[in-house]
Each structure stands twice: as C-alpha cells, then as structure tokens.
Amino acid sequence: MPNKGNGYRWVVLSILCFALFSPNYAQYQLSPLAPQLISELGLSTSQFASIFSAPMIPAIFLSLVVGILVDKMGIKLIIAIGLVITAVGACFRIASSGGSGSYSILFISMLLTGFGAAFINANGPKILGNWFPPEKVGAAMGILLSASTVAMTVGMATTALLPSIQVAYILAAIPAVASALMWILFMRSPVRNEIDKTPAIPMIDCLKVVCKCRGVWLVGFCLMGILGCIVIISSFLPAALGERGISSVSAGAYGSAVTIGNMIGCMSAPLLCAKVGKNKPVISLLAVISVVGVALSWQAPQGPMLALSLCITGIAMGGLMPILMSIPIQLPEIGPAYAGTAGGFTSTLQLLGAVVIPTYIVAPIAGTNMHIFFLAGGACMTLVFLMGLAIPEIKRQGQN
Numbered sequence: 001m002p003n004k005g006n007g008y009r010w011v012v013l014s015i016l017c018f019a020l021f022s023p024n025y026a027q028y029q030l031s032p033l034a035p036q037l038i039s040e041l042g043l044s045t046s047q048f049a050s051i052f053s054a055p056m057i058p059a060i061f062l063s064l065v066v067g068i069l070v071d072k073m074g075i076k077l078i079i080a081i082g083l084v085i086t087a088v089g090a091c092f093r094i095a096s097s098g099g100s101g102s103y104s105i106l107f108i109s110m111l112l113t114g115f116g117a118a119f120i121n122a123n124g125p126k127i128l129g130n131w132f133p134p135e136k137v138g139a140a141m142g143i144l145l146s147a148s149t150v151a152m153t154v155g156m157a158t159t160a161l162l163p164s165i166q167v168a169y170i171l172a173a174i175p176a177v178a179s180a181l182m183w184i185l186f187m188r189s190p191v192r193n194e195i196d197k198t199p200a201i202p203m204i205d206c207l208k209v210v211c212k213c214r215g216v217w218l219v220g221f222c223l224m225g226i227l228g229c230i231v232i233i234s235s236f237l238p239a240a241l242g243e244r245g246i247s248s249v250s251a252g253a254y255g256s257a258v259t260i261g262n263m264i265g266c267m268s269a270p271l272l273c274a275k276v277g278k279n280k281p282v283i284s285l286l287a288v289i290s291v292v293g294v295a296l297s298w299q300a301p302q303g304p305m306l307a308l309s310l311c312i313t314g315i316a317m318g319g320l321m322p323i324l325m326s327i328p329i330q331l332p333e334i335g336p337a338y339a340g341t342a343g344g345f346t347s348t349l350q351l352l353g354a355v356v357i358p359t360y361i362v363a364p365i366a367g368t369n370m371h372i373f374f375l376a377g378g379a380c381m382t383l384v385f386l387m388g389l390a391i392p393e394i395k396r397q398g399q400n
Contacts (some may be wrong), residue, residue: 019183020120020121020147022178023117028152032159037106042103051111066202068344070126071126072120078119086112089112116179123345130336135274143266145322193308220348223321224353238358250331258313261311263316270322280391286319293316293317294381336389362376363377
C-alpha cells in the first residue's frame with residue numbers, strides 16, 4: 001500500500017490535529033465567558049446551554065451523510081467544505097460581541113463552528129487509515145483526539161485572562177481560518193489503492209454493508225455509552241462536589257483532573273494495545289476501571305486521592321475512545337471502502353448518547369440525587385464492558 005511508508009503522514013496528522021483544535025477551542029471559550037455573555041446578551045441559562053451545545057448539532061444530523069459523501073467523492077473536498085464553514089462561523093461570531101450581539105447570531109455562529117469537527121470525527125479513521133498502517137491507526141487516532149482535549153483545557157484555562165470577549169473570538173477565528181487554508185493548500189489526496197479504483201459504490205449499498213456489520217453496531221453503542229458518561233461527569237461533577245462542601249474553584253480544579261486524564265488515555269491506550277497485541281483485553285480493563293470510577297471516584301477523600309481517582313477515571317474513559325474508533329476500518333467487511341460510512345454511523349450513535357443518556361435517561365431516574373446520577377453512569381459503563389466483550393478481535397500483522 002503506497003501511502004503507508006510515506007513520511008507525509010505526519011503532516012496529515014498535524015493538519016488534522018490543528019483543524020480539530022480550533023472548533024473545540026472556540027466552543028470551550030464559552031465556559032469562562034458564561035457570566036459576561038449571560039449579562040451582556042440577556043441570556044437565560046437554557047439559552048446559554050443551547051449555545052454551548054450548538055456545535056454538536058451538525059455531528060448529530062450530518063455525520064452519516066458526510067461519511068457516505070467521503071466514500072463517494074473523496075476526502076479532500078468534503079473535509080475542506082466542513083473546515084471552511086467552521087472558519088466562516090468563527091469569523092461570524094466576532095459580530096456577536098459588543099453592541100451588535102444577540103442570541104441568534106451567537107447560536108448560528110457556534111452551530112457553524114461545529115461543522116469541521118463533525119466532518120473530521122466522522123472520517124478520522126478513514127483519513128488516517130489511508131496514510132498509517134492498520135496497527136498504527138489507533139495510536140494516530142489517540143493523538144488526534146488529544147487535540148480536542150488540549151483545546152478544551154486551553155480554552156477554559158486562558159480565556160478569562162483575555163481583555164474582552166471580542167479579543168477571545170478573534171483569537172479563536174485565527175486558527176479556524178488557518179486550518180482551513182492549511183487543508184486546502186497542503187493536504188494531498190492519498191495514492192489510490194485497488195479498492196479505491198473500483199467504481200463508486202451506491203449510497204444505499206454503503207448503508208447496507210455498514211448496517212449489516214455487527215462490529216460497527218457494537219462499536220457505535222459502546223461509544224454512545226462512553227460519551228454519555230463523559231457528559232454526565234463534565235456536567236454534574238461540580239454540583240456533586242459542591243454538595244460535599246467543596247468550593248466552586250476547587251471543584252473546577254478537580255474537574256480538570258478528568259480532562260487531563262482523558263488526554264493521557266487518548267495517547268497511551270492505543271500504545272498499550274500495540275504492546276499487548278490485542279484490543280479486547282485493554283478494552284475490558286479500561287471499561288472495568290471506568291465502571292468503578294464513574295460510580296465512585298467523586299466520593300474519594302478530598303485532596304490528592306480525589307484528584308488521582310478522577311484522573312484515573314478520565315484515563316480509562318479517554319483511552320477507550322481511540323481504540324474503539326479505529327476498529328471499523330480494520331474490520332474485513334468494512335475496510336477503507338466503507339470506512340467513511342461506518343465512521344459517520346458510529347459518530348451519530350456517539351453524539352446521540354451524549355444527548356439522550358444524560359438528559360432523557362439518567363436525569364429522570366436520578367432527579368437531584370447525585371449518588372444515583374453517578375451510579376447510573378457506572379451502570380451505563382457496565383453495558384459498555386459487556387458489549388466490548390462481543391466486539392471482534394482485530395488481527396494484527398504477524399498474527400495468524
């Protein structure tokens with residue numbers, strides 16, 4: 001396969017990381033700006049929540065469509081469209097600061113910034129699979145996903161230090177525009193292999209193949225449960241720690257331990273799989289740690305023990321993501337030919353989990369009881385563990 005030994009693959013990964021950094025940085029700038037935005041624009045808490053979650057809307061509705069389009073029309077054009085829309089949204093957001101701002105403008109601009117991330121997340125394994133050997137796709141996905149975590153951390157840690165909302169928006173627009181230009185100018189289409197030279201596959205046939213694949217369904221449902229639990233932790237951990245008498249400042253610091261853990265897990269878990277030679281033992285181990293961590297880590301004694309337990313939980317949950325996301329392209333019935341459709345399919349399930357599980361399943365059951373909230377999250381991760389046992393093992397090079 002002519003792309004696999006090409007040193008240009010690191011350029012591809014760098015461009016992708018930068019492109020995924022920019023929309024996440026723009027989104028997580030909003031968290032420390034919340035008091036100012038609510039005051040200046042006269043927002044209700046529900047309006048602010050809708051603005052913050054707006055970048056996820058394109059992923060929910062377009063991931064599957066984009067995956068199919070990439071399989072039919074190629075990577076460079078479709079991803080370029082998503083990144084250009086993100087750049088337009090980031091620039092348009094600048095107009096929502098100051099006296100000309102409004103809820104509608106800010107909501108629309110944030111929705112537009114989510115296109116690039118949605119397109120990349122749905123097709124990341126397919127893009128990387130064209131340039132990296134199959135056994136290295138998981139590690140490359142880990143590096144790519146860690147770019148999102150770095151963006152979240154930088155956005156939340158530095159935005160409050162900036163002199164104005166407008167300056168914050170300008171700083172977010174610069175990488176958004178730059179990443180779109182980098183993709184258009186420097187991204188090359190991969191050398192076509194024999195699969196790529198076959199006639200274009202009809203859309204309905206792509207869907208049929210993916211929907212018949214048991215492995216894709218299992219991966220999608222696992223990602224659905226994991227992201228739902230991540231949202232539970234990120235949304236309700238401060239409130240849970242507040243009930244224990246921990247200050248909001250300290251609760252924020254403890255919450256960052258989960259984010260740091262996510263980044264460590266994204267980077268290290270695929271390497272652990274490569275060392276072990278199998279995915280399933282690592283998936284099972286990380287899932288078991290996640291079950292205990294989600295359910296109980298927030299109750300650890302205040303201090304280093306609490307920070308460590310939350311960090312370990314973050315490592316386990318973050319580590320599961322790149323391993324699972326890299327599986328569909330390595331399944332014999334999917335491969336590069338259907339990887340875009342499979343990625344869109346699993347991304348859709350993943351984002352549905354982020355919305356449905358915390359809001360419409362866990363919240364009605366738990367009410368205001370934080371113990372039940374996190375126990376329900378642990379139960380959700382138990383299902384992920386059980387489904388992970390049924391995922392097909394990927395044969396690596398050198399294995400019979």
